[in-house]
Amino acid sequence: MTKYFLRIPLLLISVSLIISGVRWMISDEPWILDQLANEERLNMTFDELFSSEKNKTLSGYLTQIYRFLGLYVVGIGTFLIAFSSEKILKLPYVRIRIFYVLGTLLIVNLILAYNWIPSSHFIYLMWAAFILFLISLYSHIKMIYYEK
Numbered sequence: 001m002t003k004y005f006l007r008i009p010l011l012l013i014s015v016s017l018i019i020s021g022v023r024w025m026i027s028d029e030p031w032i033l034d035q036l037a038n039e040e041r042l043n044m045t046f047d048e049l050f051s052s053e054k055n056k057t058l059s060g061y062l063t064q065i066y067r068f069l070g071l072y073v074v075g076i077g078t079f080l081i082a083f084s085s086e087k088i089l090k091l092p093y094v095r096i097r098i099f100y101v102l103g104t105l106l107i108v109n110l111i112l113a114y115n116w117i118p119s120s121h122f123i124y125l126m127w128a129a130f131i132l133f134l135i136s137l138y139s140h141i142k143m144i145y146y147e148k
Contacts, residue, residue, distance in 0.1 A: 002139045006089060009139075010136050015077070021071065021072070029063070031046065037118075103137070
């Protein structure tokens with residue numbers, strides 16, 4: 001049972017990363033997915049931002065940036081799925097490396113989100129991922145305790 005509480009949270013985090021990344025990659029205006037937080041950060045609406053002649057090509061640039069962001073988020077999710085197989089997770093040193101990397105990413109993302117986009121609804125998704133991470137980490141610790 002412990003191995004399921006180790007693996008399933010990692011798979012759920014992976015799937016949510018892939019879904020989020022794909023959404024950023026296929027959306028016509030991906031910055032709208034977090035419109036409130038983005039407009040708060042800019043201190044203006046997107047209508048105001050795009051109305052200036054100087055910013056005529058800005059939407060294309062933002063789309064490009066979000067496509068790359070989506071690609072990297074999909075890549076991280078896919079990478080995590082690849083290293084969440086039952087066979088690989090049997091190796092404690094692999095689990096430890098996964099937890100170091102994933103934990104660091106989640107904590108840094110939360111810190112950056114609270115500093116730069118505190119009204120983002122993605123913060124709730126990050127907290128959900130962090131809770132899943134803690135469940136998986138707890139299972140890892142239990143497995144190490146029972147392996148001795």
